[in-house]
Amino acid sequence: MSGSLPHHAENPEQKRIGIFISVLAVVMAIVSALANQQANHMIVKQVEASNGFAWYQAKRQRSYANELELKRIEYELAGTPTDAQRKIIEAQKAKLTAKNTEYETENKGILTTAETDRTAAETAAHKHHWFEFSEICLHIAVVLCSLVLLTEIKTFFHLGVIVTVIGIGLATYAQFLNHTHPADPAQPTASAQHSTPPVH
Helix, strand or coil, rough: CCCCHHHHHHHHHHHHHHHHHHHHHHHHHHHHHHHHHHHHHHHHHHHHHHHHHHHHHHHHHHHHHHHHHHHHHHHHCCCCCHHHHHHHHCCCCCCCHHHHHHHHHHHHHHHHHHHHHHHHHHHHHHHHHHHHHHHHHHHHHHHHHHHHHHHHHHHHHHHHHHHHHHHHHHHHHHHHCEEEEEHHHHHHHHHHHCCCCCCC
């Protein structure tokens, strides 16, 4: 055993492969950290999107209730209220109408933010998956390169380099991925429809 250590230490190729494996381990750790970061970002954005759609729906429910009250007021005004009663009813009508206008303006912003958060969550999910694929490739590359040290078969190293390039390519793609699945652009409307109460 003592005689084999100097042999490996004096073999420049073995040293290069050992350094390559060490660098691979560092890259793999970075990719793993990026994958975890995207997973956490996905969860945060999913929660924010869910809260946003819930808030949007709550305001739509309030607006719907106000619409029903406005219809009732119209029936009252169509009757024979006294001047004092008419004045109170019309003031209430104006207040409800202004409130619904306020809800409509607020809901546009709430819905836009919720859709943005939903899109960000989906993008983070896609990035997370690609980073995971990259990490798997790098794990395989480490194993292949390690086999060279055990068998001295250079083919394993060549395969390891190829898999490493693929893994780094996947990680690079994931890092610069800023779009969601092609089918996703149609989903915001569906989300809005589910979040909007029916108005009769």
